[in-house]
Amino acid sequence: MKSRKWLVQVILIAAVLLSACGQAGGGSQEPVVLKVGWTGAPDTLNPAYAFLTESFTIFDLTYSALTTQAVSGEYVGSLAKEWTHSDDGLTWTFTLKDNITWHNGEPFTASDVAWTINAIIADPDGWAAVSNYTANFVEAAAPDDKTVVITLDTPVGNMEYRLSWIYIVYPPDFEVFTTPEDLQNFTNDTPTGTGPFKVTSFDKDLGVIVMDAYADYFDGAAKIDQITFQTFDNSDAMIQALKVGDIDMVIDVPQSAFATVEGFENVKAVKTAGSYFSELIINSVPEDFDPAPNKNPALDDPQVRLAIAHAINKQDLVDAVLQNLGVVGDTIVPPQLGGGFWHNPNIQDIPFDLSKANAVLEQAGYVMGADGVREKDGVRLEFRLQFPSDNPLYPRVADMLTAWFKEAGIKTTPESVDPDSLYSQMTPAGNYDLVIWGWGPDPDPDFILSVMTSDQFVDGGWSDSGYMNPEYDQLYLDQQVTVDKAARQAIIWKMQEMVFNDRPYIVLWYEDLLRAYRSDRFTGFIESPLGIEIHHSMLQVEPVQ
Amino acid sequence: MNRRDYLLRKIFFSLVTLAVVVVLNFLLFRVLPGDPVRAVIGRNVRISADTQQALREQFGLDRPVFPDQFLTALGQWARGNLGVSWSLRKPVSEVLLAKLGNTLLLIGLGQILSIILGVALGLLAGWKRKTAVDVGALTFSLIAWAIPTFWLGIILLAAGSTWLGLPTGGIVSPSNVGKPLYTVLPDVTHHLILPTLTLTILYMGEYMLIMRSSIMEVLGEDYILTAKAKGMSHWQVLRKHALKNAMLPIVTLIAINLGFTVSGAIYVETVFSYDGLGKMFQTALVKQDYPLLQGAFLLLAVSVILANFLADILYTYLDPRVKAS
Amino acid sequence: MNPRWLLLKRNLLDFWKTFRRNRMGLAGAFLVLTAILAAVFAPLLTPYTPTETMRDAEGRALTFAPPSVHAPLGTDDAGRDVWTQLVYGARISLTVGFLAGFIAMFIGSLFGITAGYFGGWVDNLLMRLTDVLLVIPDLPLILVLVATVRQLELKVSPLVILILVIGLLYWTSTARLIRSQVLTIKERQYVYRARAIGAGNWHIVRKHILPQIMPLIVANTVLILSTAILIESGLAFLGLGDPTQPSWGTMLNFAFDRNAVSNGAWWFYLPPGLAIIWATLGCVLLGNVLEEMLNPRLASHHLEGEQSIVTQP
C-alpha cells in the first residue's frame, strides 16, 4: 500500500511538471517582467522608519512626493504641478496635478499630503527616517482638494529637495499608530502609494519584491507590466544570473566584477560617476564630553592626523579596492552633488608620502620603539581600526591601511564589527579609535553637512566622528536659511575646508555608480548619476521587439 | 531486556549531551556583553526606558541568572522560542524552520549519494584489495580528506559554471523564487548539482575508507570461510554474509558524520549561496546576529543528538548482538 | 658512550630503515618538510613583502594580473604577489595548525593517560566527555565559541583565539587512542612488578607507560595537525582569521569575497587551496604511515580472488 501511494505522488508531481512546462511554452501574451537583482534588501517598506537605500529605491517606484529630482539634477514637480512661495519664504503653496489616485483606486487629495507632513512634524521620533526634512516646518494645510500650503518658521534654502524625500502615505494605513514604537514596528509590506508601481508582495526571507505597473499612474503608465527585485547573498551568483539571463538588470555591480560584466554578450554595463564615498573616521569626541570617550589620546594631536593622512595611498585604494571604478576623494561634499556646484575645488589633498608621515611624527616627538610602534610620553600610536561587517570592500581597505600605517610606526588592529554594534559603540559612547565607513549623500549637501554638527552626536543621531566645532555648527545653520545660491555655496565651501583641515574624516574615494542590464531584452533606460532604477528610467524602459 | 538497557543508556547519554548543549548555549548567551533586552526585541527598534524595564521584568532579566533566568530560558527554548533575530527582526525559530527544509534536501541528497557510492566503492576496494581499484579508491579518499570543503566548492563552482553553464548559486532561478520547490523540480535539480557533488565527493571518501576496512575485517572472519565452504560464490558470500556485518559500522558513522555534515553544509551553502541553515549560520556570524547564531546552534546540535539517538535505535534492529555490556 | 643514547640510535636506525622503504611515508615527509621550509625561509623565496603592491609603468596598482615573470602566480585583487602571500601564508597556517595540534595532543594525552591509568570514575567521566564532544557538531560549536570570545574584546590576536578553540576541542580522538593503549600496557608484567616494588603512579607513568605510548602520540599528533590546518583554513575562509596576518584560508576568503571566480583569476584561488592540500595530505600520509609502522596489524581475508593451483593434469 505504502509504496503505491508513493508512486501516485510521483506521478502527480510529474503531471504538475509537465503542465508547468506546457504553460511556459504557450501563450504569446506573456506579461513583460523586468527582473532586477541586487545584493541588498529594504530594511522595511515603512517610510517612517526605513534607513537603507534599498528601501528608498522601492519608495521611489511606489510612492510619490510633491517634488522629484529630474535626471538633470533639477527639481521638478511630481505630485505638485506648480508651486509658489511668499516673499519672506515662510509660506509655500503647491497645486497638485489632476487624476492622481491611490493604488487602491481611492482618489488622492491635498489633505493626504497635509496629513503626512503634519504627522511627521508631530512625531519626529516615530518618523525618524524623514523627520529631518521637516525641520523648520510649522504646519501643512489643505484649503481645497488640489492645494497644499506649508508654513515655515524660518526660510529654507532647499525646500524642493526636502519635499522630494517626503513620500506621501495613505493616511488610513498609518492613522492607527498611536506611539512611536508602534509606528516603527509597522512593516508595511504592501504599501499603498500613488507611484508608477504597486508592491504586490514583499517576502523578506526569500528576498523577493514583486511590483506590478499601476495602470492609472498620473504621469502615464509604465511600458512594462511587472518588476521583481531579487536579493542575492552572493554577488558572483548575481552576476552569473545576469549572464545566463535569469535576471535582466543588476543594481550595484561589485567593482571586482565590473570588468567581467562588461565582457558579457547582450549585457550593457553602465558606469556613472557617483557620490557614495568612504572615509576613515578619526575619533574626534572632545575629552570633556559626557559620556567621556574611550580613545587613544594621541588621536587628538593634529600632527598624528596629518601623518595618518600622509600614510594613505588613496589612488591604490581606488585601483585595488574599487578596481579603478571611482576617483580619489577629498571633501565630504562629492563633486556630483548639484552638478559640481557645491564641491570645493580649491582643496589640495594631502599626498601619500610615507617618509613625510614619518618626518611629521618624528618632529612631533613620537619616537620609534623597538617593536616598530612610535611612542610619545608613554602613549603608543596603537589604534583599533574597525569597520562594519556588511561591507565587502572594507576588510581589504583595513588590510591595506594597516600595511601603510605600519611603515609609519603606527600599529592598527583591524576588526570587523556588526554595523549596529559599531554604531552604538560610536554614537554617543565614543568608544573607538579609527573606523572605516561610508555615506551615500543626498543630492543636496545639507544632509551630509549635518553629519558633522555637534547636536547630531546623540543616540540615534547621524554624527559618528563626534566632531564638535561651534563655528561649523553656526555655518550649518546659516547655509540652511541662505536662499541665495552663491552665498550658500561660499558657506558650504568653507565648511568643507574646516572638516578637511580638522580631519574628523579622511575621505578616501568617491565610488562610481555601477549598473548592468540585458540589452537584448530591454531598452530605454536613462543612464544618469541617479542610477538606471529610478522611476523616470523605469517609466521609459520597454522590451526589445 | 538487553535492548531495553541499551536504549535506556542511550537515552540517558542523549539527555546528558543535550543538557551540556543547552547549558553551553545559555552560558555563551549570557557571556555576551550588552543588554539582553536587545536580544529579545531586536536591535534597531528604539524603545523607551519604561518599555525596556517592562520587558526586563517580563523576561525575568532582573532576577538572578541561576536558577531563575536559566529556567526561564529553558522553558522558552522548550516551547521553541529562541528569541528574535537582530538582523531579520523576526522570531529565530520562524527563520530557522523556513531554512531547515532546504538544508535537509541538500544534506540528504549528498549523504544518500555519498553513502551509496562510498559503500559500493569501499566494498570493491576492500574485496579487491591491493588492486588498481583499491589503490585508486584509497588515493581518492585521501585527497578528498585533505581538500578543504569550501575550496572544492569554489573549484566546482568555477568549473561547473564556466564549462557546463551550471548555476553558481541559490536553490532556484530568480524567476522561480518563492514557488514551492516541487513545482520547479528541473530547476531545483539544476541548482543542486554542484553543491550536492561537492558534498558527495567529500563524504564519499570517508564512507569508502570505513567500508573498505570494515569489509576487510569482516572478510577475515571465520564465518566468511564457512560461507565459502558451503559452496557460495564470492559474490553470494559478499552479499549475504559480508555486507550486513560490514554495514554496521557505517550506520554508526552516518550518525556521527551528521555533525560533520552540518559543518560541510555551512561551507557548501556559503560558497553556493544556498538558502539553508548553513548559509544562515554564516550570515548570522558575519552580521554578528547572536540570537540567530545561537538559535541555529541549538537547532543543529539538537538535531544531531537526535539523529545519533535514532541511529542507535536503528542499530539495535540491525545488530542482534547489541548487549548492555 | 651513553648506552641509552646508543639504544635510541639503534632504534632510530631501525626505524629509518623501515621508513625509507615506505613510499607513502616518504612522500608525506617530503610534503610536510617542504611546507615547513617554505614557511621558515619565506623571505628568501620571494623578492617582495606580502603587503607590497605590484605596479605598472605609471605606478598604478596591477590588480588581478595573470602570472608573469615578475609575479609567477599573478597578483590578487589588491595587486599583491600571490606567490609571496602563499609562502608567508604558510607561516600563519602552519603556526596555527601546529600550535593547535600540540595543545590538542597535550590535552588528549593527559586525559588519555589519566583515564586509562586510573580507570574508575575518572575514566568514566572523561570518556563520557569525549562522547559528548563527539556528538556536538564541531564547526557550529567553534563558530559560536569564536564569535562569543571575540565579542569579549580580550585584546588578543584572532589567531590566538583560533589556536585555543581548535586545540581545546580536537583532543578527543587522541584521548581515546592513548587510553586504549594505556589500558593494555597497564596490564603488562613489568608494570605489576614496578608496582610491587612500590613505585609511585607518577613514576610508573613516566618510566613505563609514557615511553611505550610516545611513538603513538607522535604519530597521532601528525594526524591532528592535518585536522587543525584544515579547520583553520575553514574558519579563516568564513572570515574569522586575522586579515593582517593572512593564512591560506584568509587568502581564499579574500579571493571568494572579491569575485576572483567571476574575474577568472584562477591564479588567486587555486594556489592557496593546493597549498592546504599539500600540507594536510603530507600530514595524513606521514601520520598514517607512522601509525601503521608503530601498530602493525595486517589481516588477510578469505575472499581475495582465487588461489592459484599450479598443478593441472
Place this chain on the structure above:
Amino acid sequence: MTSTEPLLSLRHLSTEFSTTDGTVARALEDVSFDVHPGQTVGLVGESGCGKTTTLLSIMRLLPVTARITSGQVLFNGKDLLALSETDMRRYRWKELSIVFQGAMNALNPVMTIGEQIREAIILHDLMDKTHANRRVNELLDMVGIAPSRRDQYPHEYSGGMRQRAMIAMALACQPCLLFADEPTTALDVMVQAQILELLQKIQRLLGLAVVLVTHDLGVVAEVCDTVVVMYGGKVAENGPVDEVYNAPQHPYTQRLLEAFPDLNRPAGSLAVIPGTPPRLNALPPGCRFAPRCHKAFERCRVEAPAETDLGGGHTAACHLLEKAEAHQ
C-alpha cells in the same frame, strides 16, 4: 577395508604460502593419505604442522597468498584440483563439508541459526523453503537442539550448542565426507565429550566418512580408525590407529605418544619433545624433524626421508626404517 576404493585420496599434495617478507613457506609437502567411505581418519600434529592447511587445500579454500604447487586431490577418483571454481563450488558442502573450530566465529552473528542452515540447502537446490525449514528442524533435532530455537542468533546459544548447530549445518546437504577441524577446542571437558559422542553417533547413523583434525591423541584412539601424524607440513606416519598406537615407527610419533595425553600443553610444562616445530619458511634441509629428533644421525640432516610402506596401510617417513628395510 583397504580393498574398497578410497573416497578421498590425497596424492603428493604440496602447498606454499608467500609471506610478507618475500620468502616462501612450504606449508605442505608431498602429503598423501586416503579416506575410505565410512571411515574416521584422525589428523594429528602440533599447531602449525599443516593440519588445517590440508583441509583447506582439499576444499580449495586457501587464502590468495597460498598456492597448491603439485599433487592431486582425488574425490571418488576425480581430481578436485582440476575443477573450475564454479564446478568446485558444487562439491563444497554437498559432498565435502566442514565443521570449523570455534563455532562462535564460524557462525554469522547477524543471521539466525536456522537461516544459516537453510541457506546451504537452498543454495544447492535441494528443496524449497518450506521443505528446507522442515529439514532444518530435523537437523537441529538430530544434534539435540530444540527446533524452537531455530530463529535465534548465535550469541543466544551456548558454546556447545553452537558447535552442535555447526554440525547440523555441516550435515545439511547430506555430504559423504565431513571434515571436523578441532571441533572441541575452547569447549569445556563435559561438552567436549558430548560433541564427540554426537559426531560418532551421526557418523554411524549416516555412514559418513570423517576427517577429524585434533591435537588430542586420546580422542583419536577413541574415535578414529586410522591416524595421520603430521609434522612440519609432511606426513610423518600414517596407519590404523591400533597399529600406530601400539607400535609407533616414527620417532616423532613415539615422542608424541609419550607426551600423551595432550600435546597442545605448553612445551615447558612437560618438556617431552625439546625444541620447537620448524618455521615453514626456514626449513632444515634434511628431515624436518631432525633438529629435535633424539635418534637423528648425519643423513637425517641432509636428506629428506621417503615414505616407507610398513604393510597393512601403515607407512612412515624415517631413514631408520629404510635402514631396517635394507637390513632385512
